[in-house]
Amino acid sequence: MNTIFYQALIHAFKDSNGDGVGDIPGLISKLDYLQWLGVDCVWVPPFYASPMRDDGYDIADYYAINPAYGTMEDVEQLIAELHSRGMKIMTDLALNHTSVDHPWFQASRQDPQGPYGDFYVWGDDPQRYPEIRVIFTDTEDSNWAFDETRGQYYFHRFYSHQPDLNYDNPAVQEEILSVVRFWLSKGVDVLRLDAVPYLFERDGQGGESLPETFAFIRRIRALVDAEFPGAKLLAEANQPADKTTKYFDAGMHMCFNFPLMPKLYEALATSSATPVYEVMDELGDIPVGAWANFLRNHDELTLEMVTPAERQLMYETYLPDQQSKAHTGIARRLMPLMGGDRRKVELLFALLLALPGQPFIYYGDEIGMEDLPELPDRYAVRTPMLWEDGPGHGFSDAPSPHLPFASGHSVAAQQEDPTSLLNTVRGLITQRRQHPDLATASYEAVEAGVDEVLAFQRGGLLCLFNFSEETIDLGPVELGPFGYAWVPVES
Ligand code: BGC
Numbered sequence: 001m002n003t004i005f006y007q008a009l010i011h012a013f014k015d016s017n018g019d020g021v022g023d024i025p026g027l028i029s030k031l032d033y034l035q036w037l038g039v040d041c042v043w044v045p046p047f048y049a050s051p052m053r054d055d056g057y058d059i060a061d062y063y064a065i066n067p068a069y070g071t072m073e074d075v076e077q078l079i080a081e082l083h084s085r086g087m088k089i090m091t092d093l094a095l096n097h098t099s100v101d102h103p104w105f106q107a108s109r110q111d112p113q114g115p116y117g118d119f120y121v122w123g124d125d126p127q128r129y130p131e132i133r134v135i136f137t138d139t140e141d142s143n144w145a146f147d148e149t150r151g152q153y154y155f156h157r158f159y160s161h162q163p164d165l166n167y168d169n170p171a172v173q174e175e176i177l178s179v180v181r182f183w184l185s186k187g188v189d190v191l192r193l194d195a196v197p198y199l200f201e202r203d204g205q206g207g208e209s210l211p212e213t214f215a216f217i218r219r220i221r222a223l224v225d226a227e228f229p230g231a232k233l234l235a236e237a238n239q240p241a242d243k244t245t246k247y248f249d250a251g252m253h254m255c256f257n258f259p260l261m262p263k264l265y266e267a268l269a270t271s272s273a274t275p276v277y278e279v280m281d282e283l284g285d286i287p288v289g290a291w292a293n294f295l296r297n298h299d300e301l302t303l304e305m306v307t308p309a310e311r312q313l314m315y316e317t318y319l320p321d322q323q324s325k326a327h328t329g330i331a332r333r334l335m336p337l338m339g340g341d342r343r344k345v346e347l348l349f350a351l352l353l354a355l356p357g358q359p360f361i362y363y364g365d366e367i368g369m370e371d372l373p374e375l376p377d378r379y380a381v382r383t384p385m386l387w388e389d390g391p392g393h394g395f396s397d398a399p400s401p402h403l404p405f406a407s408g409h410s411v412a413a414q415q416e417d418p419t420s421l422l423n424t425v426r427g428l429i430t431q432r433r434q435h436p437d438l439a440t441a442s443y444e445a446v447e448a449g450v451d452e453v454l455a456f457q458r459g460g461l462l463c464l465f466n467f468s469e470e471t472i473d474l475g476p477v478e479l480g481p482f483g484y485a486w487v488p489v490e491s
């Protein structure tokens with residue numbers, strides 16, 4: 001499998017009806033662009049009915065489309081248009097929690113004895129599960145919230161408006177399997193299992209990656225194997241390396257490479273390849289292609305799993321002011337993180353496309369779009385795409401779109417300029433396709449002899465990356481400041 005993934009937020013990609021909000025017909029109108037770029041699979045985050053207090057990850061109905069985005073027919077057309085181009089679609093299975101607006105939750109709080117009474121994690125003791133950490137530290141100081149109607153507390157791993165589903169209830173498991181079946185029957189190719197480590201809670205434990213959770217994941221995999229053998233499952237499990245790899249054992253086809261991601265930034269911060277060599281060692285022997293590698297996404301650059309010293313270093317290097325902090329991480333886009341230094345951005349793209357695994361590109365990063373730190377939550381990195389220059393940026397005809405524009409050079413301007421970042425990224429994607437070893441060959445670390453340089457071999461290709469500002473002469477190859485090279489070698 002050699003799949004270039006591209007994450008497009010529907011509300012920020014292209015508005016087709018002039019209401020200021022991006023929509024599904026807008027996304028369809030930009031598939032030619034994604035095909036031109038070399039994308040194979042488009043990831044669209046949740047597009048369901050939602051009060052949108054967590055950008056759609058707060059789902060009020062798994063089977064209804066957010067009316068601002070379009071209709072079920074629009075979704076069907078999106079899938080058909082992608083498939084007719086030989087492209088795929090990935091979307092989220094947000095299975096840990098729902099919105100408080102979901103009818104299951106409304107029924108659960110109003111009728112504790114009714115069929116939905118046990119759909120969520122209710123209790124009388126808000127101190128229960130003290131080992132379970134709070135994830136959204138900016139807004140929450142407890143994982144329990146009191147519901148006046150039912151007179152009990154409900155457990156929530158994220159926002160207090162997102163109650164956790166109770167996976168100890170077999171009916172909950174069946175409902176979620178029905179959601180899986182529904183969307184895979186519609187033609188969805190890949191499901192991202194959102195926040196998947198947190199499905200179960202157990203006394204005396206931290207509640208992450210429990211055996212019960214792996215057992216339920218295996219049920220999803222069994223369903224896929226039996227009914228949708230071509231479909232793939234991808235885990236969003238922000239866990240330490242040894243825990244992350246357990247998701248492969250539980251039947252995930254792919255896992256986001258959370259252990260690697262911060263190490264790429266650490267390598268640049270320290271001008272040293274050591275953090276990357278070390279984490280690649282820790283990750284061990286995973287089938288080539290099973291890692292979902294990424295530089296950025298719609299969330300903050302998470303620093304939950306790094307050591308306190310590493311976190312401190314990352315703040316010192318990448319957090320100019322507290323505005324950009326989101327929870328324990330940093331809500332910034334790739335170009336501003338790199339201080340506007342295009343050499344570093346290109347280095348990271350070249351590395352993303354050379355590492356073993358599937359590369360994920362976050363919309364807007366291919367044009368080096370900036371962010372808007374003054375926006376709340378993680379909206380700094382979710383602003384509308386810049387298609388053209390001039391008012392509305394080709395995103396929308398509305399006088400003011402739902403989110404303000406960040407600055408940057410538009411797609412149109414960069415397409416015309418052969419030296420633009422956009423054309424460079426596209427060129428790298430083309431080169432990756434010309435070297436099938438980058439998709440299939442195993443990763444062999446190579447000792448570069450210089451701490452600043454990361455070297456590894458993928459079949460007949462030696463890949464070199466210079467994390468420093470210095471020019472480094474490796475004999476046959478010279479790497480400029482933040483330079484990289486993919487060099488064919490005799491095998
Ligand atoms: C998503 C976030 C979301 C969180 C809670 C995460 O895994 O990526 O964007 O806020 O789930 O819903």
Ligand code: MG
Nearest residue numbers: 015017021023
């Ligand atoms: Mg619209």
